[in-house]
Amino acid sequence: MKIHLDTKCLPRHIAVIMDGNGRWARRRGLPRVEGHREGMNSVRSIIQTCGEIGVSYLTLYAFSTENWKRPRGEIRFLMKLLVEYFKREISELHGRGVRIRMLGRREPIPAGVLTSIDNAVRLTRDNRGLNLNLAFNYGGRREILDAVDTWLQMKPRPGLTEEIFSRVLYTGGIPDPDLLIRTSGEYRISNFLLWQLAYAEIVVSPVLWPAFRRPELMQVLAEYQRRERRFGGVRPVHA
Ligand code: IPE
Ligand code: IPE
Ligand code: MG
Numbered sequence: 001m002k003i004h005l006d007t008k009c010l011p012r013h014i015a016v017i018m019d020g021n022g023r024w025a026r027r028r029g030l031p032r033v034e035g036h037r038e039g040m041n042s043v044r045s046i047i048q049t050c051g052e053i054g055v056s057y058l059t060l061y062a063f064s065t066e067n068w069k070r071p072r073g074e075i076r077f078l079m080k081l082l083v084e085y086f087k088r089e090i091s092e093l094h095g096r097g098v099r100i101r102m103l104g105r106r107e108p109i110p111a112g113v114l115t116s117i118d119n120a121v122r123l124t125r126d127n128r129g130l131n132l133n134l135a136f137n138y139g140g141r142r143e144i145l146d147a148v149d150t151w152l153q154m155k156p157r158p159g160l161t162e163e164i165f166s167r168v169l170y171t172g173g174i175p176d177p178d179l180l181i182r183t184s185g186e187y188r189i190s191n192f193l194l195w196q197l198a199y200a201e202i203v204v205s206p207v208l209w210p211a212f213r214r215p216e217l218m219q220v221l222a223e224y225q226r227r228e229r230r231f232g233g234v235r236p237v238h239a
Contacts, residue, residue: 020184
Protein backbone atom coordinates (compact mmCIF):
# COMPACT_ATOMS: atom_id res chain seq x y z
CA MET A 1 0.00 0.00 0.00
CA LYS A 2 1.41 3.37 -1.02
CA ILE A 3 1.32 5.96 1.75
CA HIS A 4 0.81 9.60 0.82
CA LEU A 5 2.27 12.06 3.25
CA ASP A 6 1.54 15.76 3.39
CA THR A 7 5.06 17.20 3.21
CA LYS A 8 3.84 20.41 4.87
CA CYS A 9 2.78 18.52 8.02
CA LEU A 10 5.85 16.46 8.77
CA PRO A 11 7.22 16.49 12.30
CA ARG A 12 10.23 18.77 12.58
CA HIS A 13 11.66 16.61 15.35
CA ILE A 14 11.15 12.85 15.77
CA ALA A 15 12.34 11.08 18.92
CA VAL A 16 12.56 7.30 18.98
CA ILE A 17 12.74 4.78 21.81
CA MET A 18 14.34 1.93 19.89
CA ASP A 19 13.02 -1.05 21.83
CA GLY A 20 12.62 -4.79 21.28
CA ASN A 21 16.09 -5.86 20.11
CA GLY A 22 16.38 -8.60 22.72
CA ARG A 23 12.94 -10.03 21.95
CA TRP A 24 13.64 -9.94 18.21
CA ALA A 25 16.73 -12.10 18.75
CA ARG A 26 15.15 -14.44 21.29
CA ARG A 27 12.26 -15.17 18.94
CA ARG A 28 14.83 -16.44 16.46
CA GLY A 29 16.68 -18.47 19.06
CA LEU A 30 19.61 -16.04 18.92
CA PRO A 31 21.49 -14.31 21.75
CA ARG A 32 20.06 -10.87 22.63
CA VAL A 33 23.06 -9.05 21.22
CA GLU A 34 22.19 -10.25 17.70
CA GLY A 35 19.08 -8.09 18.02
CA HIS A 36 21.28 -5.09 18.76
CA ARG A 37 23.41 -5.88 15.72
CA GLU A 38 20.39 -6.13 13.40
CA GLY A 39 18.94 -3.02 15.03
CA MET A 40 21.80 -1.03 13.52
CA ASN A 41 20.35 -1.70 10.07
CA SER A 42 17.13 -0.10 11.28
CA VAL A 43 19.13 2.87 12.56
CA ARG A 44 20.65 3.24 9.10
CA SER A 45 17.28 2.98 7.37
CA ILE A 46 15.50 5.47 9.66
CA ILE A 47 18.33 8.04 9.45
CA GLN A 48 18.33 7.80 5.68
CA THR A 49 14.55 8.09 5.41
CA CYS A 50 14.38 11.07 7.76
CA GLY A 51 17.09 12.80 5.71
CA GLU A 52 15.25 12.12 2.47
CA ILE A 53 11.80 13.28 3.55
CA GLY A 54 13.15 16.42 5.19
CA VAL A 55 12.80 15.82 8.93
CA SER A 56 15.17 18.30 10.63
CA TYR A 57 15.88 16.54 13.94
CA LEU A 58 16.02 12.87 14.82
CA THR A 59 16.78 11.80 18.39
CA LEU A 60 17.54 8.13 19.00
CA TYR A 61 17.48 6.63 22.49
CA ALA A 62 20.42 4.25 22.30
CA PHE A 63 21.47 3.67 25.92
CA SER A 64 19.78 4.83 29.12
CA THR A 65 21.29 5.59 32.52
CA GLU A 66 19.36 2.49 33.69
CA ASN A 67 20.84 0.22 31.01
CA TRP A 68 24.02 -0.16 33.11
CA LYS A 69 21.97 -2.73 35.08
CA ARG A 70 22.29 -5.15 32.14
CA PRO A 71 24.77 -8.05 32.03
CA ARG A 72 28.32 -6.88 31.54
CA GLY A 73 28.75 -8.70 28.25
CA GLU A 74 25.69 -7.01 26.75
CA ILE A 75 26.89 -3.57 27.87
CA ARG A 76 30.31 -4.21 26.36
CA PHE A 77 28.68 -5.28 23.10
CA LEU A 78 26.55 -2.13 22.93
CA MET A 79 29.59 0.10 23.54
CA LYS A 80 31.57 -1.71 20.85
CA LEU A 81 28.66 -1.51 18.45
CA LEU A 82 28.58 2.28 18.66
CA VAL A 83 32.31 2.56 17.99
CA GLU A 84 32.03 0.19 15.01
CA TYR A 85 29.02 2.07 13.70
CA PHE A 86 30.91 5.35 13.61
CA LYS A 87 33.99 3.73 12.11
CA ARG A 88 31.90 2.26 9.30
CA GLU A 89 29.38 5.04 8.65
CA ILE A 90 30.79 8.38 9.73
CA SER A 91 32.18 9.39 6.35
CA GLU A 92 28.87 8.64 4.64
CA LEU A 93 26.89 10.49 7.32
CA HIS A 94 29.25 13.44 7.03
CA GLY A 95 28.97 13.33 3.23
CA ARG A 96 25.19 13.59 3.53
CA GLY A 97 25.51 16.62 5.79
CA VAL A 98 24.29 14.93 8.97
CA ARG A 99 25.16 16.79 12.16
CA ILE A 100 25.69 14.54 15.17
CA ARG A 101 25.16 15.54 18.79
CA MET A 102 25.32 13.47 21.92
CA LEU A 103 22.77 13.78 24.71
CA GLY A 104 23.79 12.24 28.00
CA ARG A 105 26.39 12.09 30.74
CA ARG A 106 29.96 11.25 29.87
CA GLU A 107 30.82 9.19 32.93
CA PRO A 108 31.03 6.18 33.17
CA ILE A 109 31.26 5.70 29.38
CA PRO A 110 34.64 4.09 28.52
CA ALA A 111 37.25 6.53 27.15
CA GLY A 112 37.53 4.84 23.75
CA VAL A 113 33.79 5.13 23.18
CA LEU A 114 33.82 8.80 24.19
CA THR A 115 36.67 9.48 21.75
CA SER A 116 34.70 7.98 18.90
CA ILE A 117 31.59 10.00 19.82
CA ASP A 118 33.63 13.20 20.22
CA ASN A 119 35.29 12.71 16.83
CA ALA A 120 31.93 12.24 15.12
CA VAL A 121 30.50 15.32 16.84
CA ARG A 122 33.53 17.44 15.96
CA LEU A 123 33.69 16.30 12.34
CA THR A 124 30.03 17.05 11.68
CA ARG A 125 29.52 20.18 13.78
CA ASP A 126 29.16 22.59 10.83
CA ASN A 127 26.87 20.35 8.78
CA ARG A 128 23.46 21.68 7.82
CA GLY A 129 21.53 18.50 6.99
CA LEU A 130 19.67 16.17 9.33
CA ASN A 131 20.40 16.84 13.01
CA LEU A 132 21.02 13.44 14.56
CA ASN A 133 21.00 13.36 18.36
CA LEU A 134 22.20 10.23 20.08
CA ALA A 135 20.81 9.79 23.56
CA PHE A 136 23.58 7.70 25.03
CA ASN A 137 23.94 7.20 28.78
CA TYR A 138 20.89 9.45 28.83
CA GLY A 139 18.40 9.79 31.69
CA GLY A 140 15.65 12.39 31.75
CA ARG A 141 15.75 12.91 35.52
CA ARG A 142 19.54 13.19 35.47
CA GLU A 143 19.28 15.74 32.67
CA ILE A 144 16.90 17.88 34.74
CA LEU A 145 19.24 17.79 37.76
CA ASP A 146 22.23 18.62 35.54
CA ALA A 147 20.26 21.53 34.10
CA VAL A 148 19.56 22.85 37.60
CA ASP A 149 23.32 22.66 38.32
CA THR A 150 24.14 24.50 35.11
CA TRP A 151 21.61 27.19 35.92
CA LEU A 152 22.98 27.59 39.47
CA GLN A 153 26.46 28.15 38.05
CA MET A 154 25.38 30.84 35.57
CA LYS A 155 26.86 34.26 36.27
CA PRO A 156 24.83 36.38 36.23
CA ARG A 157 22.06 33.88 36.94
CA PRO A 158 18.87 34.71 35.02
CA GLY A 159 15.41 34.22 36.51
CA LEU A 160 14.14 30.70 35.92
CA THR A 161 11.68 30.66 33.04
CA GLU A 162 10.66 27.74 30.80
CA GLU A 163 12.79 29.24 28.05
CA ILE A 164 15.91 29.57 30.20
CA PHE A 165 15.44 26.08 31.59
CA SER A 166 15.04 24.59 28.09
CA ARG A 167 18.28 26.27 27.14
CA VAL A 168 20.33 24.61 29.91
CA LEU A 169 19.07 21.10 29.20
CA TYR A 170 21.30 18.78 27.09
CA THR A 171 18.94 19.65 24.23
CA GLY A 172 19.50 23.43 24.54
CA GLY A 173 18.80 25.03 21.15
CA ILE A 174 16.98 21.96 19.79
CA PRO A 175 13.19 22.25 19.36
CA ASP A 176 11.00 19.86 21.38
CA PRO A 177 10.01 16.61 19.65
CA ASP A 178 6.72 16.72 17.74
CA LEU A 179 6.50 12.95 17.57
CA LEU A 180 7.68 10.22 19.94
CA ILE A 181 7.85 6.72 18.51
CA ARG A 182 8.32 3.69 20.74
CA THR A 183 8.72 0.34 19.08
CA SER A 184 7.95 -3.14 20.45
CA GLY A 185 4.51 -2.29 21.84
CA GLU A 186 5.62 -0.94 25.24
CA TYR A 187 3.62 1.99 26.60
CA ARG A 188 6.32 3.68 28.68
CA ILE A 189 8.56 6.74 28.53
CA SER A 190 11.46 4.97 30.34
CA ASN A 191 13.07 8.21 31.53
CA PHE A 192 13.34 9.70 28.02
CA LEU A 193 13.14 13.48 27.41
CA LEU A 194 10.81 14.05 30.36
CA TRP A 195 10.72 17.83 29.94
CA GLN A 196 10.83 17.98 26.15
CA LEU A 197 7.98 15.53 25.46
CA ALA A 198 5.38 17.78 27.11
CA TYR A 199 3.30 18.08 23.91
CA ALA A 200 4.72 15.37 21.65
CA GLU A 201 2.33 13.07 19.82
CA ILE A 202 3.07 9.53 20.98
CA VAL A 203 2.87 6.59 18.59
CA VAL A 204 3.61 3.09 19.85
CA SER A 205 4.43 0.61 17.10
CA PRO A 206 4.07 -3.11 17.83
CA VAL A 207 7.02 -3.81 15.51
CA LEU A 208 10.30 -4.75 17.21
CA TRP A 209 13.12 -2.29 16.49
CA PRO A 210 15.23 -4.58 14.25
CA ALA A 211 12.20 -4.94 11.96
CA PHE A 212 11.29 -1.24 12.01
CA ARG A 213 12.34 0.20 8.65
CA ARG A 214 11.20 2.81 6.13
CA PRO A 215 7.68 1.37 5.52
CA GLU A 216 6.99 1.15 9.25
CA LEU A 217 8.18 4.76 9.71
CA MET A 218 5.92 5.91 6.87
CA GLN A 219 2.96 4.23 8.55
CA VAL A 220 3.72 5.98 11.84
CA LEU A 221 4.02 9.32 10.01
CA ALA A 222 0.62 8.75 8.40
CA GLU A 223 -0.81 8.14 11.88
CA TYR A 224 0.88 11.35 13.10
CA GLN A 225 -0.77 13.29 10.29
CA ARG A 226 -4.19 12.03 11.35
CA ARG A 227 -3.70 13.48 14.84
CA GLU A 228 -5.07 16.85 15.93
CA ARG A 229 -2.50 18.85 17.86
CA ARG A 230 -4.26 21.32 20.12
CA PHE A 231 -1.59 22.30 22.70
CA GLY A 232 -4.32 22.90 25.23
CA GLY A 233 -6.30 25.09 22.86
CA VAL A 234 -9.32 24.27 20.76
CA ARG A 235 -8.17 24.71 17.18
CA PRO A 236 -6.19 21.90 15.57
CA VAL A 237 -2.70 22.99 14.51
CA HIS A 238 0.04 20.95 12.95
CA ALA A 239 3.73 21.56 13.60
C1 IPE B 1 16.47 -1.87 22.97
O1 IPE B 1 16.19 -3.22 22.93
C2 IPE B 1 17.96 -1.58 22.96
C3 IPE B 1 18.47 -1.01 24.21
C4 IPE B 1 17.76 -0.73 25.27
C5 IPE B 1 19.89 -0.76 24.27
P1 IPE B 1 16.17 -4.09 24.23
O2 IPE B 1 17.53 -4.64 24.47
O3 IPE B 1 15.59 -3.34 25.38
O4 IPE B 1 15.20 -5.28 23.80
P2 IPE B 1 14.05 -5.94 24.67
O5 IPE B 1 13.18 -4.85 25.17
O6 IPE B 1 14.73 -6.66 25.79
O7 IPE B 1 13.36 -6.86 23.72
C1 IPE C 1 14.57 2.11 26.84
O1 IPE C 1 14.45 0.75 26.63
C2 IPE C 1 16.00 2.55 26.62
C3 IPE C 1 16.48 2.49 25.26
C4 IPE C 1 15.78 2.18 24.21
C5 IPE C 1 17.87 2.83 25.08
P1 IPE C 1 14.52 -0.28 27.84
O2 IPE C 1 14.28 -1.64 27.28
O3 IPE C 1 15.79 -0.09 28.60
O4 IPE C 1 13.32 0.20 28.77
P2 IPE C 1 12.43 -0.60 29.82
O5 IPE C 1 13.38 -1.22 30.80
O6 IPE C 1 11.67 -1.62 29.07
O7 IPE C 1 11.55 0.43 30.42
MG1 MG D 1 13.71 -3.09 26.07
